[in-house]
Amino acid sequence: MLKNKKALVMSVLCAVASVGFVMSASAETMHGNLDEVVVEGSKDVLPGGNVRTTAKLGVLGDKSVMDIPYSEMSMTAKAVETYGDPSQPLANVLMNNPSIRTSTTSPMYTDFSMRGINMNGNHMMLNGVPSLFYQFTTPPSHIIDRIDITSGPNAGVNGVNMSNNGTNSGATPAPGTINIVTKRATDTPVNRYTQTFSGRGNAGEFIDVGRRFGEKNEWGIRVNAEYMEGGLALPGTEKNEKNIFINMDHRGDNSTTNLLAGYFDLRVNGGQRWFSLPNSYSSIVLPDAPDSKNNYDFNGTTKYVHGYLATLNHEHKLDDTWSYFANMGYSRRSGNKDNQGASIKFDEHGNFVGNQFNQQNEEGKNAYVQFGLKGNLETGAVKHDLALSVDRSWARYWNKSKSYKPNGQEILGNLYDGIIFPDNYVLQSFGDGTPQWEETNIGLTIADTISYGKASMLLAASRKHENFESFTGKSFKNDNILPTYGLTYKPVENMAFYYGHTESFSRGLVVSGNNYTNNGETMGPVKSKQNEIGVK
Numbered sequence: 001m002l003k004n005k006k007a008l009v010m011s012v013l014c015a016v017a018s019v020g021f022v023m024s025a026s027a028e029t030m031h032g033n034l035d036e037v038v039v040e041g042s043k044d045v046l047p048g049g050n051v052r053t054t055a056k057l058g059v060l061g062d063k064s065v066m067d068i069p070y071s072e073m074s075m076t077a078k079a080v081e082t083y084g085d086p087s088q089p090l091a092n093v094l095m096n097n098p099s100i101r102t103s104t105t106s107p108m109y110t111d112f113s114m115r116g117i118n119m120n121g122n123h124m125m126l127n128g129v130p131s132l133f134y135q136f137t138t139p140p141s142h143i144i145d146r147i148d149i150t151s152g153p154n155a156g157v158n159g160v161n162m163s164n165n166g167t168n169s170g171a172t173p174a175p176g177t178i179n180i181v182t183k184r185a186t187d188t189p190v191n192r193y194t195q196t197f198s199g200r201g202n203a204g205e206f207i208d209v210g211r212r213f214g215e216k217n218e219w220g221i222r223v224n225a226e227y228m229e230g231g232l233a234l235p236g237t238e239k240n241e242k243n244i245f246i247n248m249d250h251r252g253d254n255s256t257t258n259l260l261a262g263y264f265d266l267r268v269n270g271g272q273r274w275f276s277l278p279n280s281y282s283s284i285v286l287p288d289a290p291d292s293k294n295n296y297d298f299n300g301t302t303k304y305v306h307g308y309l310a311t312l313n314h315e316h317k318l319d320d321t322w323s324y325f326a327n328m329g330y331s332r333r334s335g336n337k338d339n340q341g342a343s344i345k346f347d348e349h350g351n352f353v354g355n356q357f358n359q360q361n362e363e364g365k366n367a368y369v370q371f372g373l374k375g376n377l378e379t380g381a382v383k384h385d386l387a388l389s390v391d392r393s394w395a396r397y398w399n400k401s402k403s404y405k406p407n408g409q410e411i412l413g414n415l416y417d418g419i420i421f422p423d424n425y426v427l428q429s430f431g432d433g434t435p436q437w438e439e440t441n442i443g444l445t446i447a448d449t450i451s452y453g454k455a456s457m458l459l460a461a462s463r464k465h466e467n468f469e470s471f472t473g474k475s476f477k478n479d480n481i482l483p484t485y486g487l488t489y490k491p492v493e494n495m496a497f498y499y500g501h502t503e504s505f506s507r508g509l510v511v512s513g514n515n516y517t518n519n520g521e522t523m524g525p526v527k528s529k530q531n532e533i534g535v536k
Contacts (some may be wrong), residue, residue: 004268051077055148055177056128058157058460059372059387060447067449069458069486070500073097077183080144087202087232087239090138094178099151099370105249107232107239108303108339110138114151117175122165125179127260127311129329130161131366131393136305137333140179142194142206143224143245148179152532155504156460156484159370159391160443163468163507174504175530182260182311184249185210185220202230202239222247234296237270255316265306270297274343275415281407285351285450290415291315298411298421307333322375327368327391334363338427340411340419341403352414357411360401361433368393372445385449393441398433441467445485458486458500468507478525480505496536504528 044054052074057063065072075093091102091112096425103118104111110133111120121133133139154177165174171480190210197203210222225244232239245262275294309331317323337360345354372389405411413419447460461483468476485498506526513519 059389060159066496067487069498073145073149086140087198097149107271115175123174128327129311132331143182147180147184149179153480155502156462160441162395185222186213199233204228220249235300240267258313261310263308266303269302283348305335305338324373327370329368331366336361352413352510355411356403357406358403363398366395383451387447389445391443396438397436399436400433435471437470439464452492456488460484476508500532
């Protein structure tokens with residue numbers, strides 16, 4: 001009993017001392033000036049720091065995820081650092097979204113799936129600009145400030161992008177959108193040097209430096225650079241990467257401007273991990289699974305790309321209600337690939353059959369420009385968030401590839417012992433790629449979010465004119481309207497019921513294969529519809 005009384009007395013004394021300290025500090029504040037203390041944070045980030053409460057709603061800009069009538073998740077830089085590995089594809093981070101699954105175990109590709117439909121770097125936007133990456137490349141994780149993942153009906157609010165995606169040549173409409181926002185300079189100076197080690201000896205070095213200048217810190221610059229090399233977890237596989245990205249921004253009283261420019265150089269040696277059954281396969285029994293540690297690469301298996309890109313974003317307030325915006329981007333890349341075709345074929349016993357050597361030299365250019373106007377107005381008790389934009393995307397692709405049997409010999413081996421590749425084989429040199437196709441897309445997008453009380457409605461549509469010109473086969477022209485609409489009802493501030501609908505189109509497809517009676521026929525675009533209902 002005595003001990004409890006002593007404990008109670010000590011607690012009271014501690015509480016009194018604490019109050020006295022606080023009061024003393026407050027009194028000091030009233031009579032003098034303390035040194036400035038800057039505490040950085042964001043009200044937009046949920047507890048834990050991995051997910052934001054706002055995300056990009058296409059041309060309408062950043063909105064609360066509670067007001068967006070489909071599935072939306074915005075991951076922070078902390079989530080990328082926590083769940084990512086710089087030596088691995090970005091899909092490892094994206095898989096924290098329940099609608100995304102990885103669809104490849106090969107570091108030669110960036111493929112993943114969203115709601116069961118294949119996607120890759122081609123489907124990613126960088127600072128709102130589409131089609132600056134492709135199947136082998138995604139934005140490097142160390143430059144990412146946030147990732148806005150839209151898994152649902154949104155085709156009519158983002159403008160136009162390129163149809164060719166490297167996996168199925170644009171035959172399937174994308175099921176959603178992934179927008180990467182790059183790091184910008186913060187009010188607090190950034191000086192960061194990071195080392196990483198993973199795999200079987202892969203080491204990376206990263207530099208992150210940021211500063212703001214001017215009387216009101218209106219100018220900012222952020223520099224992110226990477227140097228990485230070494231072996232990955234897959235035997236015989238290594239990843240070598242170096243890049244530098246510079247982000248400059250200006251924030252004035254009536255306008256904001258952001259310019260990103262970067263150079264990248266990426267090579268993956270080894271890592272062939274795609275398998276398939278030959279067309280003649282007739283057995284209903286598959287062979288036993290091999291040891292995952294087996295190496296299926298010949299000496300010289302590689303995939304390489306280097307290039308540069310830039311994005312420019314500008315928004316200017318005309319008055320308290322209206323503003324105009326512009327988004328632009330450009331990328332150019334070139335590289336080569338030497339491997340056993342897209343995949344390794346095997347029979348019912350696990351033996352490799354029908355495999356040839358593949359060499360490929362390729363080059364690509366992409367450009368994008370968008371201009372728009374957005375604003376707010378009221379018609380009685382009804383509020384409108386309006387946006388209107390026009391955009392144009394353009395791409396050109398060069399390629400030269402050759403598949404053949406090295407030294408006249410088929411690539412042999414099996415799933416259990418690896419491949420048998422001819423010794424003393426020297427890679428052939430057959431020149432740069434030749435023009436394969438050119439694509440130009442022009443779009444007009446209009447969107448309106450109508451709010452009344454606890455309910456809101458999104459109405460949007462994008463008119464897309466597509467012109468795909470093939471230099472080696474058939475060309476396509478399509479004119480499509482992509483509608484999007486949705487309803488949201490919030491009975492209380494932190495709960496929302498929603499419904500969303502969208503329609504999107506693929507580019508069309510040429511039937512290829514003697515097994516088809518309509519071989520060579522040009523099919524029309526595939527229409528994809530999505531309907532979603534849920535609660536947040």
